[in-house]
Structure formats: structure tokens, C-alpha cells
Amino acid sequence: xxxxxxxxxxxxxxxxxxxxxxxxxxxxxxxxxxxxxxxxxxxxxxxxxxxxxxxxxxxxxxxxxxxxxxxxxxxxxxxxxxxxxxxxxxxxxxxxxxxxxxxxxxxxxx
Amino acid sequence: xxxxxxxxxxxxxxxxxxxxxxxxxxxxxxxxxxxxxxxxxxxxxxxxxxxxxxxxxxxxxxxxxxxxxxxxxxxxxxxxxxxxxxxxxxxxxxxxxxxxxxxxxxxxxxxxxx
Numbered sequence: 001x002x003x004x005x006x007x008x009x010x011x012x013x014x015x016x017x018x019x020x021x022x023x024x025x026x027x028x029x030x031x032x033x034x035x036x037x038x039x040x041x042x043x044x045x046x047x048x049x050x051x052x053x054x055x056x057x058x059x060x061x062x063x064x065x066x067x068x069x070x071x072x073x074x075x076x077x078x079x080x081x082x083x084x085x086x087x088x089x090x091x092x093x094x095x096x097x098x099x100x101x102x103x104x105x106x107x108x109x110x
Numbered sequence: 111x112x113x114x115x116x117x118x119x120x121x122x123x124x125x126x127x128x129x130x131x132x133x134x135x136x137x138x139x140x141x142x143x144x145x146x147x148x149x150x151x152x153x154x155x156x157x158x159x160x161x162x163x164x165x166x167x168x169x170x171x172x173x174x175x176x177x178x179x180x181x182x183x184x185x186x187x188x189x190x191x192x193x194x195x196x197x198x199x200x201x202x203x204x205x206x207x208x209x210x211x212x213x214x215x216x217x218x219x220x221x222x223x224x
Contacts, residue, residue, distance in 0.1 A: 034212065043200055043215040044153065088152055097166060098143075098213065100152035 003027060004091050006101035015110050019076040023089030023101055026070065033065060033072045034090040037083075038103070044088055048074060079108040113137075114216035116201050122222045125191060131219045133184040133201030139214075141207035142184040144176060145200040147218075153200055159184060160207035191223045 007022040021035070032051050036044035048063040050056045050072065056063045062075040072091075076083055089101040114135045123129050133142065141160050145153035158166035159178045173195075175187040184201055198218045204211035 036215075043198075043218045046212055046214070049212055097158070098155055100154075102152055 002101075003099045004089055004101040006087075006089050006104045008104070010105040010107060012107045012109060013079050015079060015081060015108055017079050017108075019079045019083065019106055019108070021074040021076075021087050021089075021104050021106070023072045023074075023091075024070055025072070025089075025091045025099075027091070027093055027099075028067075028070065030070075030091045030093050032092045033063070034092070035061075035063060035072075035074045036088040036090060036100075037085045038088055039085045047087070076106075079106075081108045081110050084108050114201055114203055114214055116199075116216040116219050118219060119217065120220045120222075122224065123188065123191065124224050125193070127191075128187070128189045130188065131186040131199055131201075131221075133186075133203075133216055134182055135203040135214075135216075136182055137203065137205070137214075138181075139203035139205050140181060141204045141211070142178065143202040143204075143213060144184070144186055145202065145215075147198045147200055149197075157186075158207065165207065188221075191221075193223050196221055196223045 013019045034049045035047045038044045050063040050065045060077045064073045084107050086103040086105045088103045092098045117132045144156040147153045156170045157176045162178045173190050177185040200218045201216040202213040204213045
């Protein structure tokens, strides 16, 4: 079992729709969770961070964390073509040790 | 300002060459990281420096040698690399070492080993 698993892509949604990205992790002592967006040929860019159970909203983005289920998700509302990218889920345990999921490639069609 | 800079942007080297990658941040961050990313794969952690000391080495081959001359700079010295080492090398920094701090990534160095 991979330490961090993301829903297999690619994911395609029409412009204006909600895109739902999911991530599960295996290490129960994981403390913090991040979603990064990576455009082709570019470095990862932080979208959201979440540390406690529940929802966290930032503009069109909502991160959800359920530590009991070891599950974290990212919802993108009103998806735009510029949201087309690979989304990486990162799980950090301690002392800066981080593990990334394989990523989910999202395409938003105009 | 959350900028991490990396030089060079692109590097082509032969298997017998010695080269260095450089990373710099002026945000006062005390933790710095090297990652390796192959095409269509996620970043893989290589090294973590915490307060200028190496705190994590993810069993990286000795042909990769990190160096942290001061709190703002991080180098990765390369020697006798293999073609399979071709990848995007990413530097990141965070305010403090530890799991709660956001890591900010630099633009990366695209390395090709011939």
C-alpha cells in the first residue's frame, strides 16, 4: 500500500463545475496536509494547507480533513480552464519528512 | 515575499563532470530541502537541512552531496551522475523544520545527464 494515494486520473470536468480530488494516507501520526498545484514543467505551488479535522475554505477551494478515516480532499468550485493542472497531495509527519501522492491531473474543458 | 531561487534553470552534464546546483532564500527560513522529480511522478524528498545541519538523508547515493554554507543558501554538488539521474531538482524552504510549516518551492533546475 502506498503511503499517500490519490484518486486515479485524469479527471475532466466542464467549466463552472465542481472538481473533487481525493487523497488517503496510511501513517496515522501524520500531522499536516497540503494540496499543491503543478503546471507542466513548473514547480509545485501551494493551494491549501489543513491541520485539523473539518473544512477549510479559501476562495473557490475547500479542503476537507478526516483524520479518523485518514482522508483529505480538495474541492474546486466554479472550475476554470486555468485550473487545469496536476494536483499533488502532500502529507507531512515529523521533522519535515514529507510524502507526496502521485498526483491527479485535472482538465477543465471550456 | 515567498521566493526561493534556484540556479541554473537548465543543466546538461556528462557522467564524468562535476557540477553544483544552487538554491537561495531570504525569508529567514531555517529549514531547506532538496527534492528530485521525474516526469509524471511526484517530488521525492532527498535531503532536509534544519538550522544548517543535515537532519534527513533519504538514502541518496553519494554522487549527490548537499551543502548548507549558511541559513540562506543550499547547494547540491553532483559528481559521476548516471543518465537515470536526469530529472527536475527542486529546492524548498520552510520557516521552521517540522510538519506544521508550509514548504515553498523554487522553480527547479532541469538536469540532463548524457
